[in-house]
Amino acid sequence: MASLVPPPSSSSTSSLSRFSSSSSRSHPSSTSFPVYRKPVTSSAPPLIASPTFAIAARTSETLLDVASLKEKVSLETDPLQLWKRYLDWLYQHKDLGLSVDVSRIGFSEEFVEEMEVKFKYAFAAMEKLEGGAIANPDESRMVGHYWLRKPELAPNVFLRKQIEEALARVSRFADDVVSGKIKPPPCPAERFTQVLSVGIGGSALGPQFVAEALAPDNPLLKIRFIDNTDPAGIDHQIAQLGPEMSSTLVVVISKSGGTPETRNGLLEVQRAFREKGLDFAKQGVAITQENSLLDNTARIEGWLARFPMFDWVGGRTSEMSAVGLLPAALQGINIKEMLAGAAIMDEATRNPSVRQNPAALLALCWYWASDGRGSKDMVVLPYKDSLLLFSRYLQQLVMESLGKEYDLDGNLVNQGLAVYGNKGSTDQHAYIQQLREGVHNFFTTFIEVLRDRPLGHDWELEPGVTCGDYLFGMLQGTRSALYANKRESITVTIEEVTPRSVGAMIALYERAVGLYASLININPYHQPGVEAGKKAAAEVLALQKRVLAVLNKASCQDPVEALTLDEMAERCHATNQVEMIYKIVAHMASNDRIIITEGLCGSPKSIKVYSGECNVENLYINLS
Numbered sequence: 001m002a003s004l005v006p007p008p009s010s011s012s013t014s015s016l017s018r019f020s021s022s023s024s025r026s027h028p029s030s031t032s033f034p035v036y037r038k039p040v041t042s043s044a045p046p047l048i049a050s051p052t053f054a055i056a057a058r059t060s061e062t063l064l065d066v067a068s069l070k071e072k073v074s075l076e077t078d079p080l081q082l083w084k085r086y087l088d089w090l091y092q093h094k095d096l097g098l099s100v101d102v103s104r105i106g107f108s109e110e111f112v113e114e115m116e117v118k119f120k121y122a123f124a125a126m127e128k129l130e131g132g133a134i135a136n137p138d139e140s141r142m143v144g145h146y147w148l149r150k151p152e153l154a155p156n157v158f159l160r161k162q163i164e165e166a167l168a169r170v171s172r173f174a175d176d177v178v179s180g181k182i183k184p185p186p187c188p189a190e191r192f193t194q195v196l197s198v199g200i201g202g203s204a205l206g207p208q209f210v211a212e213a214l215a216p217d218n219p220l221l222k223i224r225f226i227d228n229t230d231p232a233g234i235d236h237q238i239a240q241l242g243p244e245m246s247s248t249l250v251v252v253i254s255k256s257g258g259t260p261e262t263r264n265g266l267l268e269v270q271r272a273f274r275e276k277g278l279d280f281a282k283q284g285v286a287i288t289q290e291n292s293l294l295d296n297t298a299r300i301e302g303w304l305a306r307f308p309m310f311d312w313v314g315g316r317t318s319e320m321s322a323v324g325l326l327p328a329a330l331q332g333i334n335i336k337e338m339l340a341g342a343a344i345m346d347e348a349t350r351n352p353s354v355r356q357n358p359a360a361l362l363a364l365c366w367y368w369a370s371d372g373r374g375s376k377d378m379v380v381l382p383y384k385d386s387l388l389l390f391s392r393y394l395q396q397l398v399m400e401s402l403g404k405e406y407d408l409d410g411n412l413v414n415q416g417l418a419v420y421g422n423k424g425s426t427d428q429h430a431y432i433q434q435l436r437e438g439v440h441n442f443f444t445t446f447i448e449v450l451r452d453r454p455l456g457h458d459w460e461l462e463p464g465v466t467c468g469d470y471l472f473g474m475l476q477g478t479r480s481a482l483y484a485n486k487r488e489s490i491t492v493t494i495e496e497v498t499p500r501s502v503g504a505m506i507a508l509y510e511r512a513v514g515l516y517a518s519l520i521n522i523n524p525y526h527q528p529g530v531e532a533g534k535k536a537a538a539e540v541l542a543l544q545k546r547v548l549a550v551l552n553k554a555s556c557q558d559p560v561e562a563l564t565l566d567e568m569a570e571r572c573h574a575t576n577q578v579e580m581i582y583k584i585v586a587h588m589a590s591n592d593r594i595i596i597t598e599g600l601c602g603s604p605k606s607i608k609v610y611s612g613e614c615n616v617e618n619l620y621i622n623l624s
């Protein structure tokens, strides 16, 4: 049976460790990061012959000159006119209990008219996308997250069944784990008590947001996250499991199945399990694309369960797939309600009238406020602690989707829309000072939740005033104070934070991003820029291996030879990389993996280094 982790003393390479960038001295292996290869999908019939299509309005060359339109109008200040504007533009969805107020964004009628043709194309493109066209032309992929909450919309029966089956399996598995029908291997606990989720980016942000927003106070299974390759952070999560490690369900999530941070998190958790004498496979669950490295590993090692991730669902829009649904269901969150909320919102955001489409209204405001070029940042301020992670979730959804160098016609555009924010009123005591009076480089989105706490639990902490009234007052006060200083804002209001309203908000922003991308003529479904950093990181680790090999060789001399940075750079054939070699040396010395004999880190030029280890095997590494 193949193992993900080589035994400590073995130098053999497993399927995954072949891709390893292991820094452990006892695990020499290659330094390249996993290369994503599109997994072979199952024996699906050929999908519909869907032509690639232009998902955008194809009007990049006519990006609206918003600045000059702005010059013709000024922000309305008369309270009665503002009330009228509020009523004129207010969007309300009765069933969802959700409304969108755009009255404090100062767009003019002329702007709205000018945008009409762009929206016409954007709606048409969205319809084609939902119909199964190749909406992500660079990667030649369909974009199907809308089908996840309405499988009958999927462009063929095979896909529909795949979605339905996956959902049924997720629900069944979660029910069985929660009820104790599926148990951990014999241990003091009768059932699983913890979930440890290992994943990053789109494979973590949605589950984290939903857990924070919706998990009950004392869930049957408490969830923790490993979402980085920070060893101390991983140790912290593992340590907190304590004796409950034996009753922890480890859910490893990665669409590609080869993301280094996730792979590392998995290896670390497996090591911790081994040290405790636990059989990881009996507690491991994988959510990934069929035949990915992770999928194959989980299958070969006989993990407890595997759930699919679909090629046509992007990581940042995967909350309604197994990626988000399984962790949610394990915490006792009603996933059917999440899906229902999203489906209702999807329906509402298909409306081709901008005024009656909440996602189109958001996209309209983003265009106006940021000149269609991301010239202003979007500060997202939910006035509700449980929505703290919403802006963090939106950062990926919005910025990875819209932050693009080129438009669909290949023009250099450097598009984007920066998102930040935590929660109100907390942020009022941090940076609202700058928002009110400082550099005017943002617009705000307030997220208002009408219900303060479960009915019947409230009390007045001073005559006529509850704690929630203060929160309400802070939101309204900040909105007014910002507007009075010409700082525009949108307000999205929901009645309560429930699985349904959270599902609806996710769907609202997914659609807003898709429509806005069309308006500015970019592909929001790929992320070519992310690769550059990964490639550069792989090069750093490759250089580190060379440095180690050089130091090792020098340490095998008699007497042991200590090297300067320049000598190391020369022997690595990397004289132009001396700065990076210094950083490698400083990092490794701080971790007692090499020794600095002379000089100080404070003056890099003076240091001399040796490894203190002569490993004969390493002598034969080819440095040329």
Ligand SMILES: O=P(O)(O)OC[C@H]1O[C@H](O)[C@H](O)[C@@H](O)[C@@H]1O
Pocket: 200, 201, 202, 203, 253, 254, 255, 256, 257, 258, 259, 262, 315, 316, 400, 527, 530
């Ligand atoms: O789910 P995974 O394949 O592990 O990917 C995790 C993340 O990795 C990348 O860096 C992408 O830019 C993200 O969009 C993705 O969500």
